[in-house]
Amino acid sequence: MDRSEKDDAERRAQERWLEELLRAAEDDHPKMTDKQARIVNAAIEIFAEKGYSAASTSEIASKAGVAEGTIFRHYKTKKELLFSIVSPLVAKLVAPLVLKDFFKVLETPYPNYESFLRAVIRNRSEFVRKHLPALRIMLQEIPFHPELREPYKDVVVEGVLPRIRRTVERFQAEGALRADFPSDAVIRLTVTSAIGFLFVRHILMPDYPWDEEAETERTIDFLMHGLAGPRG
Amino acid sequence: MDRSEKDDAERRAQERWLEELLRAAEDDHPKMTDKQARIVNAAIEIFAEKGYSAASTSEIASKAGVAEGTIFRHYKTKKELLFSIVSPLVAKLVAPLVLKDFFKVLETPYPNYESFLRAVIRNRSEFVRKHLPALRIMLQEIPFHPELREPYKDVVVEGVLPRIRRTVERFQAEGALRADFPSDAVIRLTVTSAIGFLFVRHILMPDYPWDEEAETERTIDFLMHGLAGPRG
DNA sequence: GACAAAAATGAGTGATTACTCACTTCACAA
DNA sequence: TTGTGAAGTGAGTAATCACTCATTTTTGTC
Numbered sequence A, B: 001m002d003r004s005e006k007d008d009a010e011r012r013a014q015e016r017w018l019e020e021l022l023r024a025a026e027d028d029h030p031k032m033t034d035k036q037a038r039i040v041n042a043a044i045e046i047f048a049e050k051g052y053s054a055a056s057t058s059e060i061a062s063k064a065g066v067a068e069g070t071i072f073r074h075y076k077t078k079k080e081l082l083f084s085i086v087s088p089l090v091a092k093l094v095a096p097l098v099l100k101d102f103f104k105v106l107e108t109p110y111p112n113y114e115s116f117l118r119a120v121i122r123n124r125s126e127f128v129r130k131h132l133p134a135l136r137i138m139l140q141e142i143p144f145h146p147e148l149r150e151p152y153k154d155v156v157v158e159g160v161l162p163r164i165r166r167t168v169e170r171f172q173a174e175g176a177l178r179a180d181f182p183s184d185a186v187i188r189l190t191v192t193s194a195i196g197f198l199f200v201r202h203i204l205m206p207d208y209p210w211d212e213e214a215e216t217e218r219t220i221d222f223l224m225h226g227l228a229g230p231r232g
Numbered sequence C: 001g002a003c004a005a006a007a008a009t010g011a012g013t014g015a016t017t018a019c020t021c022a023c024t025t026c027a028c029a030a
Numbered sequence D: 001t002t003g004t005g006a007a008g009t010g011a012g013t014a015a016t017c018a019c020t021c022a023t024t025t026t027t028g029t030c
Helices: A003-026 A034-050 A057-064 A068-074 A078-098 A113-130 A132-144 A146-174 A183-204 A212-227 B003-026 B034-050 B057-064 B068-074 B078-098 B113-130 B132-144 B146-174 B183-204 B212-227
Strands: none
Touching: A034 A057, A034 A068, A034 A078, A034 A132, A057 A068, A068 A078, A078 A113, A078 A132, A078 A146, A113 A132, A113 A183, A113 A212, A132 A146, A132 A183, A132 B132, A146 A183, A183 A212, A183 B183, A183 B212, A212 B183, A212 B212, B034 B057, B034 B068, B034 B078, B034 B132, B057 B068, B057 B078, B068 B078, B078 B113, B078 B132, B078 B146, B113 B132, B113 B183, B113 B212, B132 B146, B132 B183, B146 B183, B183 B212
């Protein structure tokens, strides 16, 4: 079994693993009581508003219109309630990076870094818009709960990153991306520019009258000029 | 009194206001008891480790090696202890942007966006390195405490931003920076790239074997290529 | 070393916390 | 209609919380 075969096998295993995770997350809350749904919604609101530690289960129960004991019928602990919100979100956030058909555009005969960027940014911007309050909770709590990042660290560092690194290096060899930067630097600058845009757009200044289309194109244009190679 | 005179007066008022704030922050804790200093250090450690709300005053006292009551001799409330750590830090963080001699390089006859960037990034990187744990606390708590941002919002939005916007627009008119982007977009891309670098460097991956010098130059080079005008 | 002021103490306080459990209500199949 | 398991309840519990205060210890001055 040579290197690429082993990589393929590993990748397929990762994909299966994540697909299972996503199945549980996708059909949002399979058989959930009305009151349980109210609890989750109230928890998202209050966790986002005052932070996980400062939020009390009694306040969540009150806002959900249920007895405090009801929360603990569905979730053993307050932490389990937090994880039931954040865990599937982390899965859905990294899912596109691991799933097989996401990098397809980069493995065609004439791949295009720019349209790849456009697809990712559009897709993830919609995702952020859709899950904003829960994402705020995730950003707040992920530093304090290694259990939330641990499951994905290896997948990203050993699965996603090498794949994207190889792609970037091919672009560099072809002259589409500048070769005077290490591929890791190219990746870092790409990711921080994209995330920086999404962060400013949705979290830091959500009320600014953004022209989302134009601002997305500017971000991409800026990135492509900043990273252009001799034939880029 | 014409426009620029009024701006000048306002700017000088802002500078005086901030200089006073900084005086209190600069001579780090004027006459502070040994035990008070131990309390502050312990608080920084524990707030950074488990978050402000999840940290208890008893644990802080224990780590500082003082009685719990001692904390409340120096700080009326736990929140006042938090603010005594974060407030001066926010002041020191925005200080260089407001202070008069910081933009001097941009107001010389032949100003240089690139060396300005280099100076800011180097300066702030050193600042982040020096105050890392307290900065983590700031990033965690600033969303929940408007009192921490309020005092600086107007100064930045009405004082710093217009000044930098005018400078960027002059660079655009001269052809040093691209004029097909609004000045606000140029500023956003500059700030997110710089902060993105500092964030990845010091917070997200502090243990990666960074070549700080090289990575700083790459960030600047990337920015200058991404924002270059016809004569840039 | 005597004095006064400042600093530090730690047991104590009421409020709040996450969580439990004996019990009631509900949904639904037989 | 009745039986049954799941869903929901809310008073109760021990622990912990931020904070107080009467008292003791330390510090600086003559």
